[in-house]
Amino acid sequence: MKRIRQAVVLAGGQGTRLQPLTLTTPKPLIPIHGKPFAEYLVELLKKNGIEEIIFLTGYLAEQFPATLGDGSRWSLTIRYNQTPVEDETGERLCKAAHLLDDDFLLMYGDNYWPLNLSKLLAHHERMGTLATVTAYDRPSTDSKNNMRIEDGMVRMYDKTKKAEGLNAVDIGFLILSKKILEMIPEGNLNFEKTMYPALVAGRKLAGFLTCQPYWSLTSIERFPAIERALKSSRKVLFLDRDGTINKKAPLAEYVPNWSVFEFLPGALDALEELAKRGYEFYIISNQPGIARGMVKEEDLRDIHQRMQEALKKRGVTISGIYYCPHGWDEGCDCRKPNPEMLYQAAREHDIDLTRAYFVGDDERDKEAGDAAGVQTILVPEGIGLAAALPQLP
Numbered sequence: 510m511k512r513i514r515q516a517v518v519l520a521g522g523q524g525t526r527l528q529p530l531t532l533t534t535p536k537p538l539i540p541i542h543g544k545p546f547a548e549y550l551v552e553l554l555k556k557n558g559i560e561e562i563i564f565l566t567g568y569l570a571e572q573f574p575a576t577l578g579d580g581s582r583w584s585l586t587i588r589y590n591q592t593p594v595e596d597e598t599g600e601r602l603c604k605a606a607h608l609l610d611d612d613f614l615l616m617y618g619d620n621y622w623p624l625n626l627s628k629l630l631a632h633h634e635r636m637g638t639l640a641t642v643t644a645y646d647r648p649s650t651d652s653k654n655n656m657r658i659e660d661g662m663v664r665m666y667d668k669t670k671k672a673e674g675l676n677a678v679d680i681g682f683l684i685l686s687k688k689i690l691e692m693i694p695e696g697n698l699n700f701e702k703t704m705y706p707a708l709v710a711g712r713k714l715a716g717f718l719t720c721q722p723y724w725s726l727t728s729i730e731r732f733p734a735i736e737r738a739l740k741s742s743r744k745v746l747f748l749d750r751d752g753t754i755n756k757k758a759p760l761a762e763y764v765p766n767w768s769v770f771e772f773l774p775g776a777l778d779a780l781e782e783l784a785k786r787g788y789e790f791y792i793i794s795n796q797p798g799i800a801r802g803m804v805k806e807e808d809l810r811d812i813h814q815r816m817q818e819a820l821k822k823r824g825v826t827i828s829g830i831y832y833c834p835h836g837w838d839e840g841c842d843c844r845k846p847n848p849e850m851l852y853q854a855a856r857e858h859d860i861d862l863t864r865a866y867f868v869g870d871d872e873r874d875k876e877a878g879d880a881a882g883v884q885t886i887l888v889p890e891g892i893g894l895a896a897a898l899p900q901l902p
């Protein structure tokens with residue numbers, strides 16, 4: 510497999526939509542929790558083994574080296590290529606040609622997505638294209654969509670977002686071959702507007718679909734979400750329910766009501782301890798007893814309400830409960846080992862899943878957690894959460 514050691518960040522724009530903030534600070538340097546947004550990107554790239562980052566700057570360019578330095582703080586190299594403010598992204602990229610590796614990662618300076626470079630690169634290699642773009646997987650009814658991705662390839666790109674059948678939105682994080690630069694026409698052109706349609710027409714643009722939420726510095730309204738997602742002290746723990754918190758019913762039986770619900774030994778103490786350590790808790794549970802008619806949905810809600818009341822007495826708040834009511838033969842998206850419930854929680858609560866933990870007692874929990882990039886701990890049956898305590902920071 511190829512290795513990608515270089516990342517190129519488009520950071521020259523004026524960020525007019527974020528005025529007045531951007532009158533004095535370029536968008537990628539806007540502080541989130543007192544730290545410039547770009548530093549979160551540098552940390553993300555470092556975690557993915559990137560050794561050199563090139564910021565393509567323009568507007569208020571001098572602030573970048575003054576803020577980020579030469580990268581030695583992160584034990585990597587940061588370089589800057591400053592060009593005129595009015596340069597479009599294609600032009601900025603062409604002017605940096607002398608600095609570029611044969612293959613590199615290109616990203617927007619205002620998008621944070623929990624990058625997994627090796628997964629992205631594996632897709633790029635499998636498709637054998639000159640370029641692979643990352644796109645967020647959305648229902649085809651979503652009006653923000655600007656791409657149609659099928660079988661790993663971008664079939665359509667529509668910047669106007671009006672075409673039928675669009676199923677994803679471009680979030681950057683492209684793997685590019687430097688050869689692409691030779692295909693960019695002369696002139697001051699926008700990279701995606703010019704190159705995506707040309708690459709799609711030549712079947713040279715792969716699309717890596719992700720359900721992993723991303724966060725953009727696009728408008729002030731989105732700042733609280735970005736702050737939640739990037740808060741470094743935040744600790745998130747997903748918990749399976751039956752067999753992890755409470756005693757599991759025998760095989761093919763379910764916990765039908767509160768009278769037979771029983772916390773596992775040590776589970777309450779463990780939750781209390783974890784709450785003191787600052788964790789936020791979310792339950793992720795398969796409840797096929799509903800589909801099978803053995804558990805009533807109202808009884809399930811009653812169990813959860815009483816469970817939360819019992820936990821509250823121990824200082825434990827559950828921030829969200831997600832359950833799949835379907836049977837194992839219904840082919841739904843939500844039943845574990847599918848990761849959909851984890852993605853739903855991540856979307857609704859702005860959780861960076863790659864920094865979260867998941868404790869369960871079943872191989873399906875592990876599969877779901879691995880698919881969503883969550884650090885998953887399996888505990889032995891009958892012991893539950895208490896067994897995971899030493900492994901949780």
Ligand SMILES: [Mg+2]
Pocket residue numbers: 749750751752753869870871
């Ligand atoms: Mg379980």
